[in-house]
Amino acid sequence: MTNVALVQFKPRKGEYAANLAALGAVFAQLHGAPTDLIVLPEAALTGYFLEGAVYELALAAPVFAADVNRIWRESGGGAADVVCGFFENDGGTFYNSALYVRLGGIEPQIVHVHRKLFLPTYGVFDEERFHTRGRKLGVFAGAFGPTAILICEDAWHAITSTVAALKGARVIIVPSASPGRGLGAGRELENVVHWKSMLANVAQEHGVYVLYAGLTGFEGGKGMSGSTCAFSPRGELMAEAPALGECVLRVTLDDAEVDVARSTLPLLGDLQSALPDLWFDPDLPLPRAAREPVES
Amino acid sequence: MIPEIVAPRYDPHAALAIDGATTASWLEGFLRDELVGRRNITRAVLGLSGGIDSAVVAYLCARALGPQNVYAIRMPYRTSSPDSLNDAQSVIDALGINAETIEISDAVDGYLRFAPDADGRRRGNVMARMRMLVLFDQSARLGALPIGTGNKTERLMGYFTWHADDTPPVNPIGDLFKTQVWALARYLGVPVAVIDKPPSADLEANQTDEGDLGITYAKADQILHLILSGYRDTNIVERGFTPSDVALVRRRVDTTHWKRHLPTTALVSATAINEFYLRPVDY
Numbered sequence: 001m002t003n004v005a006l007v008q009f010k011p012r013k014g015e016y017a018a019n020l021a022a023l024g025a026v027f028a029q030l031h032g033a034p035t036d037l038i039v040l041p042e043a044a045l046t047g048y049f050l051e052g053a054v055y056e057l058a059l060a061a062p063v064f065a066a067d068v069n070r071i072w073r074e075s076g077g078g079a080a081d082v083v084c085g086f087f088e089n090d091g092g093t094f095y096n097s098a099l100y101v102r103l104g105g106i107e108p109q110i111v112h113v114h115r116k117l118f119l120p121t122y123g124v125f126d127e128e129r130f131h132t133r134g135r136k137l138g139v140f141a142g143a144f145g146p147t148a149i150l151i152c153e154d155a156w157h158a159i160t161s162t163v164a165a166l167k168g169a170r171v172i173i174v175p176s177a178s179p180g181r182g183l184g185a186g187r188e189l190e191n192v193v194h195w196k197s198m199l200a201n202v203a204q205e206h207g208v209y210v211l212y213a214g215l216t217g218f219e220g221g222k223g224m225s226g227s228t229c230a231f232s233p234r235g236e237l238m239a240e241a242p243a244l245g246e247c248v249l250r251v252t253l254d255d256a257e258v259d260v261a262r263s264t265l266p267l268l269g270d271l272q273s274a275l276p277d278l279w280f281d282p283d284l285p286l287p288r289a290a291r292e293p294v295e296s
Numbered sequence: 297m298i299p300e301i302v303a304p305r306y307d308p309h310a311a312l313a314i315d316g317a318t319t320a321s322w323l324e325g326f327l328r329d330e331l332v333g334r335r336n337i338t339r340a341v342l343g344l345s346g347g348i349d350s351a352v353v354a355y356l357c358a359r360a361l362g363p364q365n366v367y368a369i370r371m372p373y374r375t376s377s378p379d380s381l382n383d384a385q386s387v388i389d390a391l392g393i394n395a396e397t398i399e400i401s402d403a404v405d406g407y408l409r410f411a412p413d414a415d416g417r418r419r420g421n422v423m424a425r426m427r428m429l430v431l432f433d434q435s436a437r438l439g440a441l442p443i444g445t446g447n448k449t450e451r452l453m454g455y456f457t458w459h460a461d462d463t464p465p466v467n468p469i470g471d472l473f474k475t476q477v478w479a480l481a482r483y484l485g486v487p488v489a490v491i492d493k494p495p496s497a498d499l500e501a502n503q504t505d506e507g508d509l510g511i512t513y514a515k516a517d518q519i520l521h522l523i524l525s526g527y528r529d530t531n532i533v534e535r536g537f538t539p540s541d542v543a544l545v546r547r548r549v550d551t552t553h554w555k556r557h558l559p560t561t562a563l564v565s566a567t568a569i570n571e572f573y574l575r576p577v578d579y
Contacts, residue, residue, distance in 0.1 A: 013334075013578045051574035180322065183314040183476075189322075218329035220578040223322060244325040 002144040003034045006249040008228040010217035013047040027075035037143040041215040042085035048177035054130045058089035065101045069108035079104035081143045085175040112140040114149035139167040152176040165206035177215040180225035192227045204235025207262035233261035316483025323468040327360035330466045339440035344368035346380030350445040351387045355484040358391045366393040371427045374401040386487045400426045420499035424457035449474040454552025473517040519545040
């Protein structure tokens with residue numbers, strides 16, 4: 001069993017030190033129950049809409065990991081893993097990234113850094129103006145076993161979760177910052193309705209846990225729609241948070257559930273056998289090299 | 297024969313439907329975050345005209361901040377309709393918010409003595425800008441943030457006085473069309489007399505918004521929604537609107553983009569503010 005705490009967080013815009021301190025208080029609260037994995041939203045400690053201030057606030061992954069580890073240890077934390085979205089400065093190249101880090105030791109252990117693949121640059125979004133897009137979707141060994149991270153818009157493309165599942169992921173973690181919009185869908189915002197439908201489909205189709213942590217609070221009129229939630233490998237909603245307001249969502253992941261879900265609805269296994277027929281179709285608009293078989 | 301199921305055609309009314317509870321809750325969260333969270337200001341001040349827009353904003357502020365922290369300023373000119381004052385009073389009474397009446401007649405007429413040829417439009421603009429001046433001064437007196445009351449329809453149609461109605465730094469209803477403001481007002485329980493009366497800027501006798509605009513809000517909102525969604529005029533006509541109504545709305549939007557921006561500044565450097573040097577408003 002893996003005990004997960006999803007943290008719906010509301011940063012103060014651009015106030016990194018103050019947000020780190022606020023996160024320390026959340027960490028202290030988490031010690032009240034067993035916690036193996038903590039998931040925070042996209043851009044959790046700076047706010048999302050930074051425009052050119054990205055260049056002032058972006059950090060190298062080791063620096064960010066050291067900061068998170070320091071406040072974790074100051075809060076009295078033992079061993080645990082944390083996923084946290086941040087703006088990354090890699091020697092002058094800037095990414096919208098999420099860090100997976102193992103905490104508790106004197107030095108943090110960076111397990112993985114996912115750099116956002118799909119940078120929304122339309123409507124209210126302008127990410128590609130300030131960030132470079134990531135080029136690789138990794139699956140790595142996390143607290144629950146094979147794990148993938150998709151940051152917000154990454155998850156809107158069906159192929160990313162499909163690739164993650166094909167590469168072995170049994171849990172997909174989605175740190176997000178989603179401005180709320182659409183007031184006509186009843187008691188939930190339209191973007192939240194869409195998110196939940198999409199995440200449930202990802203979980204059910206691939207037999208994976210899906211853990212979604214949303215930023216909350218208003219940023220210059222744009223309200224981040226929180227709605228942190230978790231879905232079981234059968235696509236069932238395990239728990240959810242409201243759109244506005246900070247909170248912690250606790251869920252327990254059970255490895256057996258993934259096996260049972262995949263044996264009951266073997267879509268992933270079917271895809272593995274059918275994939276070559278689909279992927280190497282000469283009518284697919286892919287570069288030639290991508291169609292050539294990959295050596296194992 | 298087997299049954300046939302036909303998908304419903306485009307319903308322009310459905311596109312603008314809002315859920316009152318969700319909308320109110322969202323906008324109250326916005327007000328709390330913008331005032332208390334971001335600025336550490338617990339009080340709001342607004343101009344209460346007796347119309348539906350400022351009534352809805354008063355209700356939202358009272359729910360978000362508590363009625364004791366809301367200050368409504370009525371700013372009549374001597375030609376303003378007495379009904380406006382009475383309708384504003386009904387909102388004040390219903391909410392239990394703080395209220396004050398500050399006549400702008402002397403201040404407006406003091407300037408207009410130097411502009412005896414001013415027509416109705418100019419006089420209306422002077423009144424609107426005087427109300428802005430009063431609101432900001434009262435803001436300083438009360439330690440309260442001015443709250444905007446302009447709706448999305450009038451912003452898009454350019455139906456407001458630049459650097460007057462649009463000046464408050466925070467506006468909870470600026471992304472709601474007029475018909476959505478009506479729907480929200482019904483949910484909030486705004487007095488029926490305020491909801492049902494014809495909207496008017498009340499700058500001249502017998503003036504109505506729809507008379508000034510040349511189209512009903514119901515039609516204008518649906519056409520605006522389609523324009524903003526990216527439909528071309530021919531697509532909009534195909535959805536049941538007349539070419540003349542579509543052209544009227546399109547022209548008003550296309551000739552007023554400047555009113556929705558800060559003043560145009562000559563760019564001469566690679567560090568021009570809001571062109572190269574980009575920082576969000578809440579940074």
